[in-house]
Amino acid sequence: MAAVAGARRVLAPLALAQFICSFAGSNMNVMINDISKDLDTTVQGVQVAITVFLLVMAALMIPGGKLTDKWGRKRCLVAGLSVYGVGAVLSAAAPGLGVLILGNSILEGVGTALLIPPVYILTTLLFTDTASRARAFGAIMAMGGIGAAAGPLIGGLITSAISWRAAFVFQALVIVVIVALSRGLADPLPPDPARPFDTVGAVLSAAGLVLLVTGILAVDNNGWLALGLLLAGALVLAGFLAWVRGRERAGREALLSTALFRDRTSNLGLVTQNTQWLMLMGVSFTVAAYLQVVRGYDAVETGVIFTAATLGILATSLAAGRLARLHTQRGLIMTGFVVTISGIAVLLALVAWKPGAWAFAPGLLLIGLGLGVMLTPSVNVVQSCFPEARQGEISGLSRSVSNLGSSLGTAVAGTILVSGLSKGAYAAAMAALAVVGLGGLTAAALLPRTARPAAPGTATAPPPGASQQ
Structure with missing residues (x-):
C-alpha cells in the first residue's frame, strides 16, 4: 500500500502538468467567437494564437529537454510551471490580441517546453519495469487526452458562466496546485551545471x-x-x-545526437506520435470551429458535444496497463489508428445525414477510443528505446515531434477550414485528417511485432558531458 501511495504522489503532479498543457491547447477552440468579439479580432486571428502556442512548444521542446540535464529535471519542471502561470495571468488580463499572444502563445508555450520534458523523463526513470511504466504513462496520457478532449467542455462552461478570461485564471490556479504537489518530488539524477549547451x-x-x-x-x-x-x-x-x-x-x-535517428523502432514511434496529435488537435479545432461558426452553437453546447471524445480517451487510456499486458504495442497502435480513422468516417457520414448535435457523438467517441488506445504505447515505444543517459534528449525530441503534430493539425485543418466554412471545407479538412491517419497506420504496421524490453535500466556508456550517478 505504501508503494502504491508513493507512486500516486509521484504521478499526481506529473499527470496534472500534462493535463493543463493539453487543456491549454484545446480549450480556446470553444472561445473563438467570444475572444474575437471581445478583442475585436477575427477567427483567423484566434487560430494564429492557438497555433503559435503549439508551435512555440514544438520549437523549444528539444532545447527544453536538453536543459533538464544541465539544470535538473525538478528545477526545470518548477521553472516551467512558474513561466506558464505568469502567462496565464497575463492572458486573463489581455486588452488585445497582441497581449493574448504574448501571454498564451509565448509565455505559456515557453513554460510548457520547460515543464513537459521532465514529466516524461521522471516517469521513465522512476518506473523502471514495462508494466509499471505503461500504467504510469497510461495515467499521464489519459490526463493529457482528457485535457485536450475536455478542454472544449471545461472552457465552454467557464466561458458561458463567467468569461473566457476566467478560463486562464483556472489554468493559473491549477499551476499553483501542481507546484504545491511537486514539493515532495525527488529528482533521481543530479544536475550537471558544467554540461555544455x-x-x-x-x-x-x-x-x-x-x-x-x-x-x-x-x-x-x-x-x-x-x-x-x-x-x-x-x-x-x-x-x-x-x-x-x-x-x-x-x-x-x-543539441540533439544523430544517434537518436538511427533507431528504426524509435523513428516509426515518433511518426505515430506526430500523427496522433495532429489528428487530435486537427479534429478538435475543425469540429469546434464548424459547430460555432456554421451551426451557431455556443461554447457550452460545443463543449458538451466533445464529451463523447473525452469519455473515449479516458476509457482506453486508463486501461493502458492492462492492454499492455495483453497485446503488443504494435497491435495497440495499429488498432488505435483503425478506430480513429473509422471515427472520422462515421463523423462525416452521420453529420451529413443528420444535422442534429447528437450526430457528432458516435464519431467523436470512436476517435477518443482510438486515440486513447495508442497514445500510451507510442510514447512507451520511443522512450524505451534508449538508456538513462539519453532520456533528456529523446524526451525533448519526442515531445517536440508530438507538439509539432499538434501545431500542424491546427494549421493544416484550420487553413482548409477558414478558407471556406460554408463551401464544404469542413468535409475537406476532416478527409485530410483521415488521409494523414492512413500514413500513421502505415508507420505503425512497420513496427516490430514484439515489444522491445525497456532500456532505461541498461548499462551503457553516457555521451560526452553526461552526468553520471
Missing part, C-alpha cells in the same frame, strides 16, 4: 520549425510566401543537421 543548434532547430509551420499558415493568404517559408524552413533544418554532425565530428556535444 548547444545554443546555435537550439536557435537553428527552433527557427526551422517556426518557418515550416508559418509557411503552412500562410497558404491561404499568399501561396508564393508560403512556398518561400516552407523552403526556408527546410533549408534551416538542413543547416541544423549539418551543424549537429559537425559538432559531433569535433567531439563536442550537440
Whole structure:
C-alpha cells in the first residue's frame, strides 16, 4: 500500500502538468467567437494564437529537454510551471490580441517546453519495469487526452458562466496546485551545471520549425510566401543537421545526437506520435470551429458535444496497463489508428445525414477510443528505446515531434477550414485528417511485432558531458 501511495504522489503532479498543457491547447477552440468579439479580432486571428502556442512548444521542446540535464529535471519542471502561470495571468488580463499572444502563445508555450520534458523523463526513470511504466504513462496520457478532449467542455462552461478570461485564471490556479504537489518530488539524477549547451543548434532547430509551420499558415493568404517559408524552413533544418554532425565530428556535444535517428523502432514511434496529435488537435479545432461558426452553437453546447471524445480517451487510456499486458504495442497502435480513422468516417457520414448535435457523438467517441488506445504505447515505444543517459534528449525530441503534430493539425485543418466554412471545407479538412491517419497506420504496421524490453535500466556508456550517478 505504501508503494502504491508513493507512486500516486509521484504521478499526481506529473499527470496534472500534462493535463493543463493539453487543456491549454484545446480549450480556446470553444472561445473563438467570444475572444474575437471581445478583442475585436477575427477567427483567423484566434487560430494564429492557438497555433503559435503549439508551435512555440514544438520549437523549444528539444532545447527544453536538453536543459533538464544541465539544470535538473525538478528545477526545470518548477521553472516551467512558474513561466506558464505568469502567462496565464497575463492572458486573463489581455486588452488585445497582441497581449493574448504574448501571454498564451509565448509565455505559456515557453513554460510548457520547460515543464513537459521532465514529466516524461521522471516517469521513465522512476518506473523502471514495462508494466509499471505503461500504467504510469497510461495515467499521464489519459490526463493529457482528457485535457485536450475536455478542454472544449471545461472552457465552454467557464466561458458561458463567467468569461473566457476566467478560463486562464483556472489554468493559473491549477499551476499553483501542481507546484504545491511537486514539493515532495525527488529528482533521481543530479544536475550537471558544467554540461555544455548547444545554443546555435537550439536557435537553428527552433527557427526551422517556426518557418515550416508559418509557411503552412500562410497558404491561404499568399501561396508564393508560403512556398518561400516552407523552403526556408527546410533549408534551416538542413543547416541544423549539418551543424549537429559537425559538432559531433569535433567531439563536442550537440543539441540533439544523430544517434537518436538511427533507431528504426524509435523513428516509426515518433511518426505515430506526430500523427496522433495532429489528428487530435486537427479534429478538435475543425469540429469546434464548424459547430460555432456554421451551426451557431455556443461554447457550452460545443463543449458538451466533445464529451463523447473525452469519455473515449479516458476509457482506453486508463486501461493502458492492462492492454499492455495483453497485446503488443504494435497491435495497440495499429488498432488505435483503425478506430480513429473509422471515427472520422462515421463523423462525416452521420453529420451529413443528420444535422442534429447528437450526430457528432458516435464519431467523436470512436476517435477518443482510438486515440486513447495508442497514445500510451507510442510514447512507451520511443522512450524505451534508449538508456538513462539519453532520456533528456529523446524526451525533448519526442515531445517536440508530438507538439509539432499538434501545431500542424491546427494549421493544416484550420487553413482548409477558414478558407471556406460554408463551401464544404469542413468535409475537406476532416478527409485530410483521415488521409494523414492512413500514413500513421502505415508507420505503425512497420513496427516490430514484439515489444522491445525497456532500456532505461541498461548499462551503457553516457555521451560526452553526461552526468553520471
